[in-house]
Amino acid sequence: MKMIFNYFRLRAKFFLLYLLLLFLLFAVYGLYGLPFGPAQYTALLLSLVCVLFCIADFFSFAKKLRYYAVMQNQLVALPNGVPFSPSPTEEALLAVIRQLSQRAQAAETAHTAQLSATNEYYTLWSHQIKTPLAAMRLLLQEPEPDTDALLQELFKTEQYVEMVLGYQRLKMSTKDLVLQEYPLNTLVHKAVMGVSTLIIHKKLSLDLAELHGIVLTDEKWLIFVLEQLLTNAAKYTARGTISIYQSADAPHLLVVEDTGIGIRPEDLPRVCEQGYTGCNGRLEEHSTGIGLALCKQVMAMLGHSFTITSVLGKGTRVTLDLGRKKLETE
Incomplete structure (x- = not known):
């Protein structure tokens, strides 16, 4: 029902024009004092042609809507081919949609690669930082901890922290540049x-x-x-x-x-x-x-x-x- 309503709303100007033409037809016959029989017959034939045209046009409209619905659900992977003959305006819009789809696909690929690299780095970093932390724990268990060795392990920990902070800031790119x-x-x-x-x-x-x-x-x-x-x-x-x-x-x-x-x-x-x-x-x-x-x-x-x-x-x-x-x- 909604599709029918949308169709009539889209073709509202066409129906108004058709009604205007019928009005002019009967107005001319009335002004000249002619019998309305031929006018009624002409209006009936025109209405039949209009109804047949609207039925065919409605099915074409419905096919386009179904295609656009598929595009909406599969924006990154657009369906192959167009199941109707697009107008010049529709061809231009489809070209824009294809370009946006290609950009979205490239962005998704880049995001996936970045996410994979980030996960790989943080996994490696979390394992590596355990080494100086474990070393400091062992050193602190000694009766007289080696202060110099503790400072070295602390330095390594600070280096790892600075590195991960640098990795995070790097994602901000030029926003972090002075x-x-x-x-x-x-x-x-x-x-x-x-x-x-x-x-x-x-x-x-x-x-x-x-x-x-x-x-x-x-x-x-x-x-x-x-x-x-x-x-x-x-x-x-x-x-x-x-x-x-x-x-x-x-x-x-x-x-x-x-x-x-x-x-x-x-x-x-x-x-x-x-x-x-x-x-x-x-x-x-x-x-x-x-x-x-x-x-x-x-x-x-x-x-x-x-x-x-x-x-x-x-x-x-x-x-x-x-x-x-x-x-x-x-």
Whole structure:
């Protein structure tokens, strides 16, 4: 019943026009004083044709409604083909609907992939953070707890917390960015202070060159990247030196170099993939396979980039390209 009502509402102008034509027909006959018999016969034939047309048009209308109902229920996976001949207006609307459907399908695919990656990360993170927590519990059970060891486990816990907070903030993308000009030397010193506990504990030498220049970036995010790189350098360096300096040929290139165990050549192309730890990462019980992946995403968000070169058994060099076009900043 509702469908019939909707049909008559849609065709209201047509029925009004038909009634107007019948009125004009009888009005002309009346003005000229003609008998109404032929007019009545003409009106009867026209009404019969109109009824047959309306019946056929109603079934076509009903078929369209059923098709649109299927589209409404299956917006992501549209039914193949159109079971009627669409008008130019309907063709334009169907083209818009198909584009929206493709966008919805792409968004759903991206959301599913992001959700899967997020679940994978949090599952890995929840297992990894148990290690320093368990170590602190064991240390606290000793008659005289090793304060230095406790500080190291606390530092690892803080690193895991900072990493997961960075992972969450990264989803906000540019909403969390504050681009300003900062002295490069200041940013690097803050990052070094953040990981100084680990460097001191491992008794590593730090060769920090005098850094010059201004970098247009987000302070919080760039320090996050530098801390992750320095943490990796200290983690995989048993003895030796961590060096931080600018490239002599290009001052916008900042180099973080260590004399650690290095990265196997077959692992090097994949070290920035989320969840990939490589051979050396699997040997390191605290490796999550997420730090470099986050660094890569953050650097891309900031308009920067970095490259990694390494020689197995001799060390790793990470070169950060901090150059970018000048932007208007607040």
